[in-house]
Amino acid sequence: MRLRKQAAVVLATVLVAVSVRAAAQEPVKSFDQLNTRLKVGDTIYVTDAQGREIKGKIHSLSPDALTLGTDGSKTFAARDVSAIRERHPDSLKNGALIGFGVGGGLALVACLSFAEGSGDSGWCAAVLGVYGAVGAGIGVGIDALIPGQKRVAYRAPGATGSAQTRLSVAPVITPRAKGVAVAFSF
Numbered sequence: 001m002r003l004r005k006q007a008a009v010v011l012a013t014v015l016v017a018v019s020v021r022a023a024a025q026e027p028v029k030s031f032d033q034l035n036t037r038l039k040v041g042d043t044i045y046v047t048d049a050q051g052r053e054i055k056g057k058i059h060s061l062s063p064d065a066l067t068l069g070t071d072g073s074k075t076f077a078a079r080d081v082s083a084i085r086e087r088h089p090d091s092l093k094n095g096a097l098i099g100f101g102v103g104g105g106l107a108l109v110a111c112l113s114f115a116e117g118s119g120d121s122g123w124c125a126a127v128l129g130v131y132g133a134v135g136a137g138i139g140v141g142i143d144a145l146i147p148g149q150k151r152v153a154y155r156a157p158g159a160t161g162s163a164q165t166r167l168s169v170a171p172v173i174t175p176r177a178k179g180v181a182v183a184f185s186f
Contacts, residue, residue, distance in 0.1 A: 031154065083152055
């Protein structure tokens with residue numbers, strides 16, 4: 001019985017700790033709609049028709065062309081742009097939640113293991129809070145070191161190359177073992 005409780009707690013902790021990318025805003029389909037997503041002064045990453053990526057700040061934006069200020073000014077006609085990406089900062093909230101889930105989950109497993117036979121489980125709440133807070137602090141620190149993701153603001157019609165992230169969680173039940181298989185692909 002005790003093993004089942006621990007397995008359930010570990011499974012719940014894994015499911016809480018695993019984060020899945022939130023669905024981002026869809027890219028605009030037409031170059032003349034860029035002004036709804038971007039403005040002069042934004043830093044963007046332009047992928048040209050040859051597949052080269054150029055980073056720069058937008059100097060001017062029109063329905064049929066885009067001018068970046070890199071080392072010099074570079075103008076891209078709409079037909080020469082395959083994709084435009086922008087970097088968005090990452091919220092530290094998810095790092096705090098994941099860290100709290102991991103730290104608190106590990107403390108909860110330890111509490112359930114040690115307190116089951118003794119009947120004294122009052123200290124578990126304090127241990128859970130302390131380790132959850134330490135985990136949240138570590139999660140925020142790690143999350144602060146990770147730059148925000150590049151999100152696609154524009155993709156030319158017919159352009160490919162969109163990356164997909166997939167998470168798969170499946171139970172594993174055999175006569176000799178029980179567990180969870182977690183697969184993450186990108």
